[in-house]
Amino acid sequence: MTASPNPIELSFELAASRCADLAPRVYQRLFDRHPETRAMFRSQGSELVMGSMLALAIEAILDFADARRGHFRLIACEAASHQAYGTSRDLFIAFFAIIRDTLRDLLDDEWSPDIARAWNALLVELDAFAVPA
Template sequence: MNAVSHLIEDSFERAASRCADLTPLVYQRLFDRHPETQAMFRSKGGDLVKGSMLALTIEAILDFAGERRGHFRLIACELASHDAYGTPRELFIAFFAVIRDTLRDLAGDDWTPEIARAWETLLAEIDAFAATPT
């Protein structure tokens, strides 16, 4: 496990110790920042879709930050899928920052400068990866 991977994983663990389910917090932040996204989720069964989408995204983040054994490829697959839905690339990428910011708020004073730098590195790498043609 590299230093960035460890710090990213640690940020999720710190948040998990304070919150059993990130889903409502992440999506409320997403909807507050990008109100147009709320219409992208159906009202019936939408909570299950959101929870599943977040869980898959977290798996992809942890794999991307770590050993890149395969789950990280979901990022490219979902980017193509969301593109087909008409979701702008910038909005797709913004979801990762929404997750980071939710974790940061939950961690509070336990959010260290090292964790912040690890997330900045990770977000830049995800952005570059998403810009690479598949």
């Protein structure tokens, strides 16, 4: 496998080599930091919803951090739809930081300054981009 020159993509590639499924780690961190989010997911079948939501978020992040071919538009659409059913914009944006922090902890010594800078810049851009209409 050739490492990606894109630090965001590289962070996901490195994480994939260490962990087959990020969802349990991401959602545990989400629930720990924002306990109110646990009630947002029904008890039965929520693993599928959470996995799907994370997969879509990762696709959008990767597109946003690179070519911006279309998947990134999902971020603004989902920011608006989440707001419509009561999820604050701050909580919506926090999910992306939760993903970053999960990757950082998983990568440990492979979390480089380049990856950290790229993620920090990405989160600032996402915050500006995800403004519901």
